[in-house]
Amino acid sequence: MSLLAAKRIHPITAKVNGYTTLLPLQRLSSKNEAASVDHGDEYQYIEKSKVGTMHFQRSMPRLPIPQLEKTCERYLLAQKPILIEEQLRHTESCVKRFLVGEGPTLQKELKAFDAKNRHTSYISEYWFDMYLRDRKPLPINYNPIVAFAPEKDPRYENQLIKATNLLISSIRFMKSLRTGVLAPEVFHLNPKKSDTDTFRKVTGALPPLLSWYGAYLFKAFPLDMSQYHNLFNTTRIPELEKDMIYQDVTARHIVVMRKGNFYRFDVLDKENFIYSPKEIASNLKAILADDAEVAENPIGLLTTTERDLWAGTRHHLSEIGNQDLLKTIDSAILMLILDEETLATDYKHLIRTLLHSDGVNRWFDKSFSLIVAKDGTAGLNFEHSWGDGVAILRYLQDVKKDTEVKPRFHPEDVASVSPNSSIKKLNVVTDARISNAINQAKEEYKKWYDRVGVDYFIYDGFGKKECKTIGVSPDAVMQLAFQLAYYKQEREMVATYESCSTAAFKHGRTETVRSCTTATRAFCEAVTNSSSKISKSELKKMIVNCCNTHNQLIKEAAMGQGFDRHLFALNKMWEKLGIQKPAIFEDPAYAALNHNILSTSTLSSPAVTAGGFGPVVQDGYGIGYMIQDLRLGAVSTSYTDRRNGSDYIKLLESAIKEIHAILSHE
Known part of the structure; x- marks a missing residue:
């Protein structure tokens, strides 16, 4: 199946500059509406740029074929x-x-x-094809990692506080992106002259078909934004010979992994408003309070295997009753990993944990996993076929800045938050074949990462x-x-x-x-x-x-x-x-x-x-x-x-x- 055919489009969508985007739903009055949800734009969006996210996309120059x-x-x-x-x-x-x-x-x-x-x-079709046809396992071979710099205030390095703030900022980033108000990425040759309100006013007023040329007159170069939409609700699904990239922008939930177990909860309500910080924190607190042991059959290890092998195993997983589980994982806005280890004091251990770990508490197929360790150290492990470091770095920088400048959940809030029982722990159905596959994957993976x-x-x-x-x-x-x-x-x-x-060219890669x-x-x-x-x-x-x-x-x-x-x-x-x-x-x-x-x-x-x-x-x-x-x-x-x-x-x-x-x- 092609990349485009794999996408599931939300019914409340529209074409903005040629790209499908999720429109903000109108405010619906409801007597049962949760009073704790802040519906104001200041909370719901990480920014509201006057220049639309895809404003420059249609007029971007095409990647030249050299002589x-x-x-x-x-x-x-x-x-x-x-x-x-x-x-x-x-x-x-x-x-x-x-x-x-x-x-x-x-x-x-x-x-x-x-x-x-x-x-x-x-190059775009050939480049996607190269990644998706490669049968090598994703971790180590392909998935890069990036670690967040620690918070300036060490009190915000607490696992619950850090995870809550990173998650809220991530959803705020996603909403700004989806509604077209995330500022487009622009390379300014002389920022003092072009990274200005005048530049944004002039280029924003130009029609999309002329906007890039207007930016060029300021010696500023808009960058391709087409990869950004694959950051969220996206998973690479293994298939024989060639994988597919799946996306479902209708999903409002995230999936959390802890000790190889899966949990889900919604971060957006039915009107696509972000739940309050305390409500999100209460869900994470419940997961952290779960005294469950490490999963007996941690199926995340299967994502460390050769792609054709994983495709066959995944098909069997689906056949024995895990269709809903896999769909929940695949469609999730993002994968949040809560690890039990501390990483801040050992740089090598930090790199290893983000790069490969032991595979028990990982799902390497997600577009990216947001990993938060016991001591609040955080990082990303991202699948590479859908996009490159430009999109990941922009996401990381914006989220990091947002959590530093205005964190939404604070140390003094922790005591007032009770674990929320609305989270759903996902059940994994296994049989002898799956257990054997997991044991074999664990053994082979350890030999590899050792x-x-x-x-x-x-x-x-x-x-x-x-x-x-x-x-x-x-x-x-x-x-x-x-x-x-x-x-x-x-x-x-x-x-x-x-x-x-x-990225200075339309659908440029590297x-x-x-x-x-x-x-x-x-x-x-x-x-x-x-x-x-x-x-x-x-x-x-x-x-x-x-x-x-x-x-x-x-x-x-x-x-x-x-x-x-x-x-x-x-x-x-x-x-x-x-x-x-x-x-x-x-x-x-x-x-x-x-x-x-x-x-x-x-x-x-x-x-x-x-x-x-x-x-x-x-x-x-x-x-x-x-x-x-x-x-x-x-x-x-x-x-x-x-x-x-x-x-x-x-x-x-x-x-x-x-x-x-x-x-x-x-």
Whole structure:
């Protein structure tokens, strides 16, 4: 079933700028209405923007298809620092044959496909398909994690208080999104001139078909908002060969997991108003007061398994009487996870708990799970097929700000809240087959996550501010450090992936920045050569050259002018046409470049205390990093039987210090 076919649309909906959105229901008078529910907009919405959420969507530029010659040129530049001379000559030969052979035909077909689908981007369908067809389990392989920075007032780190406030702010965010009053995401080149009331007044007054161009005149660039609707009421459902994304925006409930048990309660009343903070807290208090043991058959473990296997097991679960349970989980606004552990004092344990845990108290198929530990430490684990970090980060930042600026539930409220008996504990029907599947999943999953190593470093005293003073990109500096650390460890350069958003275009997803370049290779060789007599001044010039090269790659990627997604689409087009496989895709160098030993991504924000993901290949590193004004840091994951992650992170910290010392040289 297609993505669109899987969506269940609410009867009280309308098309706003081409997108289905849930309309706010009119206030209905009722004698039985709960007096505790605040129907005012100030409580019901996280914000009410004068510029509609989807105001810029219709006029957004489409993701460009790069020139074939430019793509091949960029591809060879990325291969050059990785391949030996003989391999490079062979790859150059394959590229030349592609340019005069199948390449132009595939390019023509891709452009024709793009022209027929002007409502989206040329990469969107292929990208969804790639995720949904992959049969690998979701945790570690795909689901990234982000941790909320702790509250400034430690009294609000209580599990009940934190969960209540995060939940209320999440629903407020959802309602603003659904009713089209969440401010659209805009990248301001010069915020002082464009992030103003004048900008919002002018662009908001323009028709949607012209609004993007109005923003452009302010040197502001609206970002694609199409992914945001999949944040809520959404689940990836396993099916044989290809999963589906299911959404039901009519649901008013959330599902809470605790000790592998499931609970549900409504957070919206029948008129779609958010229940009062005390009423929501009373439901959570009842769940936390439940003295039930860990679930005897924790079916959440089944979401850790291979997708075809899980599809078959899920079908059986449904057949033996769990249809309503699964529907309740799938349609829930979000999954709230209440864990029994404390995480604030152990950073590695925090990362592990958010990334994989033991699987008992998880449902990895939900669009995202909001996880709150015993000590109030909170984070997100999100499924990746429906969207990227841009939407998740916006949600996290807005919710974090809302809970800090105006929390709705306070420490002094706890004593006055009694556990609410209106929550429903969900019954799970199992049989011998399900019990065996759970036991096997538990055993296999433990073997798997026990192989995962988690390491990190935080380097204080160097960050965005000093990089700006020196005149170098902090992101480029971090990427150079990743290269230097790996070169010191293995004495080779390898395929490196840095994620770059293409949300500046309609239905853009991501592009790859190939941060292993001839410039970084030259620097790594120079700085590790014990007999080298290169001065610090010369090394500093080399770093600046690396940064300039990297900045150009970032610019090209963000503007849809990278080569990875283009070649990916051309490869898919070859499969679709059924012609002879082009030599460029037969070349082992193409597979090697897409075997990303170093896979890197950042979600830098003061609202984030940690972020990360698993290694994307068995012999690789998954590196989530942060860049702040006065601090740099990274979380590295790897499989301990294939890589020495602790050694790599030590070398990475050493590389940062070395680069910092060179840059500080006058």
